[in-house]
Amino acid sequence: MSGEGFRFSLTARDGRARAGFIDTPHGRILTPCFAPVGTQGAVKTIPAWDLEALGAQLVLANTYHLYLRPGDERIARLGGLHRFMGWNGPILTDSGGFQIFSLQGLREVDDDGVTFRSHLDGSLHRFTPEKAIRIQENLGADLIMCLDECAPPMDYDYNAKALERTHRWAERCRAAHTRRDQALFGIVQGGVFEDLRTWSARFLVSLDFPGYAIGGLSVGEPRTLTYRVLDLMDALLPEEKPRYLMGVGTLVDFVEAVARGVDLFDCVMPTRVARHGTAITRTGRLNLRNAAYAEDLRPIDEQCECLTCRRFSRAYLRHLFNVGEPLAMYLTTLHNLHTMFRFMEEMRQAILEGRFADFRAAVVERQAAFAMDPEPGAES
Numbered sequence: 001m002s003g004e005g006f007r008f009s010l011t012a013r014d015g016r017a018r019a020g021f022i023d024t025p026h027g028r029i030l031t032p033c034f035a036p037v038g039t040q041g042a043v044k045t046i047p048a049w050d051l052e053a054l055g056a057q058l059v060l061a062n063t064y065h066l067y068l069r070p071g072d073e074r075i076a077r078l079g080g081l082h083r084f085m086g087w088n089g090p091i092l093t094d095s096g097g098f099q100i101f102s103l104q105g106l107r108e109v110d111d112d113g114v115t116f117r118s119h120l121d122g123s124l125h126r127f128t129p130e131k132a133i134r135i136q137e138n139l140g141a142d143l144i145m146c147l148d149e150c151a152p153p154m155d156y157d158y159n160a161k162a163l164e165r166t167h168r169w170a171e172r173c174r175a176a177h178t179r180r181d182q183a184l185f186g187i188v189q190g191g192v193f194e195d196l197r198t199w200s201a202r203f204l205v206s207l208d209f210p211g212y213a214i215g216g217l218s219v220g221e222p223r224t225l226t227y228r229v230l231d232l233m234d235a236l237l238p239e240e241k242p243r244y245l246m247g248v249g250t251l252v253d254f255v256e257a258v259a260r261g262v263d264l265f266d267c268v269m270p271t272r273v274a275r276h277g278t279a280i281t282r283t284g285r286l287n288l289r290n291a292a293y294a295e296d297l298r299p300i301d302e303q304c305e306c307l308t309c310r311r312f313s314r315a316y317l318r319h320l321f322n323v324g325e326p327l328a329m330y331l332t333t334l335h336n337l338h339t340m341f342r343f344m345e346e347m348r349q350a351i352l353e354g355r356f357a358d359f360r361a362a363v364v365e366r367q368a369a370f371a372m373d374p375e376p377g378a379e380s
Contacts (some may be wrong), residue, residue: 004180006142006210008242009247010036014356016234016261019348024090024142025181026082027057031242032347034254034269034340035060035092040069041085042273045330046337048087051089054306056332058143059087060266064096064133068118068125072138080140083166092266093141094246095132095173095187098215101150110150111165129172135178143244145213146173148187153221159191167203174207183210185244192215192225194232201236211242214262218248227256234261251282255363258347261354270336275329277321280336282343282363284370286314288332304336307331347365 006024012019023028035058036043036051043051043059046224051059061081066072075084081091100107100116107116112372147169151162155158170186174367177184186204190196204212214233217226230245237243242263249267257265270280280302286293288300299309300317308317308331320328350359 006183008211008240010239012025012352012354014351014354015259017258017351017360018261018263018358019351020263022090022263024183026088026090026142029057029264031146032254032258032344033057033264034249034344034352035264035266036337036340037062037186037266037268038085039065039268041066041075041081043333043337044275045326045333048085050334051087051337052089054337055345056089057338058090058092059085060092060094061085061141062096062099063093063132063139063145064099066093066139067096068120070096072135076138076140076233077144080138082140090126090143091139091141092143092244092264093136093139093145095136095145095147096127096185096248097132097145097148098150100127101298106275109165109251110325111168113147113169114149130176133173133184134175137177137182140179140182142182143185143211144177144182145185146170146187146209148189148215150219151189151191153191153216153219153225155191155270156193156196159189159193159196163190163196163200167200168206168210170207174209181206185209185211187213187215187246188233188237189216190229192221192229194228197229197232198236201233205236209241211244212237213244213246215246217245218253225251226253227260227277230257230260230262237261249340251363252367254343255347255360258351259360270340271333274332274336277328277332279317279332280339282339283366288314288317288328289321290318300332300335301339304335304339304342306335308335308338 007023010020037060039062115126117224129147148166149162151159186209188200190200244264245262249269279286281301293314296314350356
């Protein structure tokens with residue numbers, strides 16, 4: 001892996017599933033790895049010391065939001081994002097492109113960059129590839145992303161045009177990047193279309209990035225098409241570089257993506273649903289607000305060893321949510337992240353021991369059984 005303090009190495013393969021590690025200036029990331037999302041420089045409701053205790057290895061922060069508040073230059077003056085957040089482990093920042101392109105009616109794209117209005121106050125701003133890199137260099141994350149255009153996945157003509165921009169912007173990001181203590185990833189786009197994805201992967205590989213992100217998936221397309229694209233990526237992306245699937249966060253999607261050679265993941269899902277009363281378990285999701293749990297003295301998951309499950313009942317958590325007690329969000333988020341991190345550890349161990357196929361089959365079977373016969377008060 002190019003850059004000072006970076007190295008990617010594969011430790012084991014089981015089929016196409018990979019276990020390895022990424023060394024960064026702020027520590028080692030064991031893969032497969034899930035990164036919780038700290039959009040504003042914080043994983044919602046969870047302080048850095050809890051992330052450390054839970055075993056988090058990588059945290060994602062959002063370039064668009066931190067650029068707007070408190071400002072990337074201010075963060076740089078304050079010693080960079082690691083110091084600002086009080087988090088000493090590796091950090092990944094996205095380019096801000098996904099958030100900008102989600103601002104329907106508030107942005108205008110041209111070949112040089114994108115002009116947009118802040119969702120906060122309507123003020124006018126502009127991102128070019130060079131500016132996206134400058135912001136991320138100010139933030140100082142370990143893994144950073146090229147500016148790309150995330151197109152609607154089923155629109156072929158739009159994706160073809162967007163890819164031309166994405167590829168030119170990737171070249172400009174590569175040229176603008178100056179910090180050797182950061183690894184810049186190219187982002188493969190192209191919707192669900194195999195010819196466009198092939199074009200994108202081959203072009204970006206020719207630029208020899210330290211790693212490759214797969215963007216524009218899990219944004220509404222059928223899951224079968226998501227997996228088809230990932231099958232294609234496994235054949236096209238270099239084995240000696242890490243692969244990062246952006247914005248994916250369910251247990252089934254983790255195991256299916258790892259089965260197709262993916263190493264890194266991020267998603268807001270486990271923290272977002274926790275704040276609305278949903279707990280993630282190995283067999284599905286529980287809606288803790290449901291009346292079925294009013295006198296249920298069991299923990300969220302009787303096999304879970306997190307602080308929440310060791311100490312509190314479903315009945316108590318339901319009560320906290322029903323009275324609007326913020327502790328409910330903290331305790332459920334703690335559980336959901338613990339579930340994600342332990343799942344990744346167990347999946348990695350299954351790869352190392354050559355039993356990934358059995359692990360994958362068990363996960364798919366459990367989730368399928370849950371969908372057919374969920375617990376009272378559970379969410380499918």
